[in-house]
Structures are given as C-alpha cells and as structure tokens.
Amino acid sequence: MVYENSRGIRGWWEIKGKNFEKLLFILHRLSGVVVGLYFILHIFETSTILNGEEDWKSLMEFLKNPFAHTGLLIVAFLSVFHALNGIRLIFAEQGLLIGKMRRQGYPIVSFSLTGIQRKMGWFVILLTFILALYAFYHLFIVSLGVRF
Amino acid sequence: MNLKFRILRYDPEEKRRYNQEYAVPFRKNMTILDALLYIKENLDHSLSFRYACQAGLCGSCGMIINGKENLACQTKIEEVGKIIELKPLHNFPVIKDLVVDFEAMFAKHSSIRPYIWREQEKFDSEYLQTPEELERFIMVASCINCGLCYSSCPVTGTDKLYLGPHALAQCYRYIMDTRDKDKKKRLDIIDSPHGIWRCHFAGECSEVCPKGVDPAYSIQQLKGFALLRRNELKRISVAPLKKEKRKFE
Numbered sequence: 001m002v003y004e005n006s007r008g009i010r011g012w013w014e015i016k017g018k019n020f021e022k023l024l025f026i027l028h029r030l031s032g033v034v035v036g037l038y039f040i041l042h043i044f045e046t047s048t049i050l051n052g053e054e055d056w057k058s059l060m061e062f063l064k065n066p067f068a069h070t071g072l073l074i075v076a077f078l079s080v081f082h083a084l085n086g087i088r089l090i091f092a093e094q095g096l097l098i099g100k101m102r103r104q105g106y107p108i109v110s111f112s113l114t115g116i117q118r119k120m121g122w123f124v125i126l127l128t129f130i131l132a133l134y135a136f137y138h139l140f141i142v143s144l145g146v147r148f
Numbered sequence: 149m150n151l152k153f154r155i156l157r158y159d160p161e162e163k164r165r166y167n168q169e170y171a172v173p174f175r176k177n178m179t180i181l182d183a184l185l186y187i188k189e190n191l192d193h194s195l196s197f198r199y200a201c202q203a204g205l206c207g208s209c210g211m212i213i214n215g216k217e218n219l220a221c222q223t224k225i226e227e228v229g230k231i232i233e234l235k236p237l238h239n240f241p242v243i244k245d246l247v248v249d250f251e252a253m254f255a256k257h258s259s260i261r262p263y264i265w266r267e268q269e270k271f272d273s274e275y276l277q278t279p280e281e282l283e284r285f286i287m288v289a290s291c292i293n294c295g296l297c298y299s300s301c302p303v304t305g306t307d308k309l310y311l312g313p314h315a316l317a318q319c320y321r322y323i324m325d326t327r328d329k330d331k332k333k334r335l336d337i338i339d340s341p342h343g344i345w346r347c348h349f350a351g352e353c354s355e356v357c358p359k360g361v362d363p364a365y366s367i368q369q370l371k372g373f374a375l376l377r378r379n380e381l382k383r384i385s386v387a388p389l390k391k392e393k394r395k396f397e
C-alpha cells in the first residue's frame with residue numbers, strides 16, 4: 001500500500017528556502033484572489049447609487065474611515081502588483097527576457113532564474129511600493145486629512 | 149562529532165508514517181548518501197532508499213534534504229549542517245521510507261514521445277547534425293530523470309494530469325532537435341490545459357534541477373512557440389541522412 005505524498009495546495013504557499021519567482025507566484029495568486037473578491041464587493045458598493053443620491057452619500061460617509069481606507073490601500077497595493085507582475089509574466093511566458101539556451105557548466109545556474117525577468121521582478125516590487133505610497137497619500141492625507 | 153539524522157519513514161504494511169532519528173559519526177567530505185549507507189549497514193537494516201551510480205548521473209537518490217529537493221549523492225554534509233531532515237520526494241506515491249514510485253512521471257514522459265519521430269524512418273544510415281544544432285538542445289538533453297523538478301513543482305501538486313516540468317522540458321528537447329521532423333504534432337500534444345498552459349512560472353523546477361536543465365526555460369519557450377512563434381518551428385531544419393547531400397559537408 002503506497003502513501004500518496006502530493007504537496008497539494010500547501011505547495012503553493014511554501015516560501016522558505018524557495019526562489020524569488022516563487023514569491024512572485026504566491027503574491028500573484030494572492031493578489032488575484034483578493035482583487036477578484038474586491039471587485040464583487042465593489043459592484044455591490046456602486047450599485048447603491050440605484051437607490052438614490054441619499055443612500056450613495058451615506059454609504060460614502062460610512063466608508064470614509066481609517067479601517068475602510070486601510071482595506072483600500074491593501075487592494076491598491078495588490079492590484080498594482082498584479083498588473084505590473086502580469087506584464088513581467090507576459091514577456092517571460094513568451095520565452096522572452098529569460099536568457100538564451102547554452103551548454104551548462106559548473107557551477108550550475110539556471111539562467112531563466114537569473115535573466116532580465118528577475119530584475120523586472122525586483123522593479124515590479126519597487127514600483128508597487130512607490131505607487132502604494134501615492135495611494136496612501138490620497139487615501140489618508142488628502143481624503144481623511146491625517147497629519148503626522 | 150555526531151550528526152543527527154531525522155528521517156520521515158513510511159511503513160507500507162502498517163500504513164504508518166513516523167520520524168526516526170539516527171546519530172551518524174561525521175567524516176570529512178561525507179555525502180548524505182554515505183550517511184544513509186552508514187545507517188543501513190550499522191544502525192538500521194530496515195531503512196529503504198534508492199541509489200545506484202553515486203555520482204549524480206543515474207537520478208535515483210533524489211529526496212528532500214532539509215526542505216529542498218536534492219540528490220543524496222551530490223549533497224555534502226558540510227553544505228547542510230549537523231541536523232539533517234530527510235523526506236521522500238513530494239508528488240510521488242511513497243512505496244517505503246525514501247523510495248517513491250516514478251510510474252506516473254514516466255507515463256507522462258512516454259506521452260510526449262521521447263524519441264526521434266519521423267514519418268519514414270530509415271535505419272541504414274545515421275542522421276547528420278552540426279555541432280551548432282546540437283548546442284540548441286544539449287542543455288535539456290542532460291536530464292537524468294531524477295524527478296526533483298516534478299516534486300518541487302507547486303502545480304504538479306494540485307493537478308495530477310499536468311504533464312509536469314520533466315516531460316515538458318523533454319518535449320522541448322525533441323522540438324529543438326533537427327533530427328526530429330514533426331514538430332507541430334509534438335506541439336499539439338502539449339498545447340492543452342494540462343500541458344504547457346498549466347505552468348505559471350514559479351521557477352521551482354529550475355531552482356532544484358541538479359543538471360541545470362532549466363525546465364522553466366523550456367516550458368516558456370514552448371508557450372512562445374504555441375502562441376505567437378509557430379512559424380519559427382519551420383526554421384528548425386530537418387537533418388538529412390548521412391547518404392544525402394548537405395551544405396556543411
């Protein structure tokens with residue numbers, strides 16, 4: 001009797017000792033799910049306008065608080081990441097920017113994990129933080145009037 | 149100095165998984181396989197593991213060493229520390245202790261037809277190939293079927309039908325081989341939801357491959373061929389038989 005030793009869904013989230021692309025893979029999945037769920041909520045949110053201006057305004061007032069804006073900041077961070085990493089993947093999954101076939105020598109290095117796509121990955125993370133900072137400025141400083 | 153080995157064992161008769169610890173005396177330049185052989189000879193004859201060449205060529209001794217897929221014969225104790233955790237490869241059924249069943253992986257390998265494929269085969273002469281043409285796939289041809297990539301792939305863990313990095317890399321190897329003729333037919337086999345499109349470029353296969361086959365590279369190239377670069381396949385010339393005339397002769 002054998003033991004089925006499948007990694008299952010647990011394998012998607014394992015990050016300890018893994019490569020940088022695996023981190024991006026996890027973030028891409030996570031951001032896709034979170035942004036997808038947000039879109040559903042967003043449809044409910046915007047549909048309140050059908051009940052008239054009163055309802056819409058009171059909902060907007062209700063959502064103007066640090067908790068809701070923290071949620072929006074997380075959604076902004078994840079959607080920016082998902083979009084930018086998506087661009088990296090469009091290139092990489094066409095076989096572009098992942099190096100060129102060559103005979104291996106020692107020490108062995110898999111060049112698809114060292115090519116331009118990896119630099120793009122770091123750039124994606126940097127740009128995501130910069131744009132999330134911009135979202136923070138609008139959500140907290142402009143909209144909620146937070147002062148430091 | 150003694151090393152501490154914690155091995156995840158499986159007893160198929162009692163269907164029981166358990167950790168067992170062993171103390172192994174350290175020797176300079178000792179590999180994980182050396183330590184396993186020491187345990188087998190001196191401490192516990194019932195421990196099962198698979199090995200053959202002891203030189204990183206047969207691909208038999210793949211296992212998870214301190215959380216990462218590696219070949220036991222190629223991993224030195226100095227690289228991993230004094231406390232060593234060994235587990236059988238993931239995504240393969242475990243037969244006993246560290247021995248896993250490769251059948252599913254080899255069946256997928258067979259499904260991509262891992263041999264030169266021409267409509268009319270001629271056996272009276274060899275096919276010609278230039279050294280440059282060989283360089284186009286030599287990296288992928290060094291695969292030793294060890295299954296480390298198959299174990300590390302997060303997608304293989306959730307989709308049993310997924311062909312997996314090993315078979316897909318080998319498909320790329322034959323597509324790039326000028327002796328192979330029907331590249332489009334090959335592409336049709338893997339251009340499916342459980343073929344190349346299931347890969348999401350997590351890159352773990354390339355990270356663990358002990359031979360630098362870089363399956364992630366091959367799979368992304370195959371996607372490129374399937375989507376936008378089908379015509380590029382036409383440019384991969386077909387090697388003639390030795391008897392036929394060829395420019396480089």
Ligand code: SF4
Binds near residue numbers: 291294295298357361
């Ligand atoms: S591609 Fe690399 S890791 Fe996968 S079976 Fe071949 S040698 Fe092993």
